Amino acid sequence: MKEIAIVIPAWNEASTIGNNLSEINRCIKDIEATKFSLLVIDDGSEDGTAEIVRKISNEADIAVSLICLSRHFGKEAAILAGLEHSQDYDAVIVMDSDLQHPPTLIADMVRDWQSGFQIVEGVKNSRGNESLLRNILVRGYYRIFTFFTGLSIEGESDFKLLDAAVVSAYCDLTENNRFFRGLISWLNYPTKKIPFNVPDSSRPDSSWSVSNLFGYALSSVTSFTAFPLQIVTFLGGITFFISLVIGGKAFFDKLTGNAVDGFTTVILLILMIGSILMFSIGLIGVYVGKIYDEVKKRPKYVIDQIKSDQGDYK
Incomplete structure (x- = not known):
């Protein structure tokens, strides 16, 4: 039986x-x-x-x-x-x-x-x-x-x-x-x-x-x-690409004499990059916390x- x-x-x-x-x-x-x-x-x-x-x-x-x-x-x-x-x-x-x-x-x-x-x-x-x-x-x-x-x-x-x-x-x-x-x-x-x-x-x-x-x-x-950690790399790539585009445009405007006050753009970039960094640090922190839990080897x-x-x- x-x-x-x-x-x-x-x-x-x-x-x-x-x-x-x-x-x-x-x-x-x-x-x-x-x-x-x-x-x-x-x-x-x-x-x-x-x-x-x-x-x-x-x-x-x-x-x-x-x-x-x-x-x-x-x-x-x-x-x-x-x-x-x-x-x-x-x-x-x-x-x-x-x-x-x-x-x-x-x-x-x-x-x-x-x-x-x-x-x-x-x-x-x-x-x-x-x-x-x-x-x-x-x-x-x-x-x-x-x-x-x-x-x-x-x-x-x-x-x-x-x-x-x-x-x-x-x-x-x-x-x-x-x-x-x-x-x-x-x-x-x-x-x-x-x-x-x-x-x-x-x-x-x-x-x-x-x-x-x-x-x-x-x-x-x-x-x-651990796949979500790749989001950090992906966001970093996007930020780098946007930086190249905006930097290239700013350099071109400087050469042509059309440079304008970029205060608003700078503020937006700082906020965007800061948000991405905080998100990335938080996500990495979740995984670090789980590693910490594992290495302590406390009973389940x-x-x-x-x-x-x-x-x-x-």
């Missing part, structure tokens, strides 16, 4: 985690020849999420384990913690804790995995009751990511079934700054995509603001490729406590 772990990163999800675990249990209990275990990663929640999971684990008719991180490390770290503690399973399913990912698809994912696909991922066919602005920003982000990396992740989510070989390969990566969706696509194992619609009722007001989305986009792109997450079928331990 194959064993599959379902990894569920959670951060302040007390209002939905109970319903989600119950729905998952309902959807997987009739899947034949497969034994499931649930692993919830509490990413430093402050609303009692861990306590709810503990209570459920004591009452559920399925194995429910809980890993509590010492603080909020972020979803990428929580996913990594779940995968690293699930390497003994034949496959691992990663899904959100807020019912955004429909558990009814798990049976189809398992079926496709059993047919030979090593990655089965849910792809959003619709984005539920997401606002128009957010929808536009997300689609724009997908295009930017594809432009810079050459990988298309449009519509993809963290809702994935990964074969043990994929989990092992992902955990063997040594980088601290991770982008789960991008790295799984980069591994390039045989993949099957299953479209799904995000239920409106499962998406309350998102805690992700526009600034959060911008930060996520910047982090994922710069964590995955710190576990405060683990609750499994064998009891609590640290």
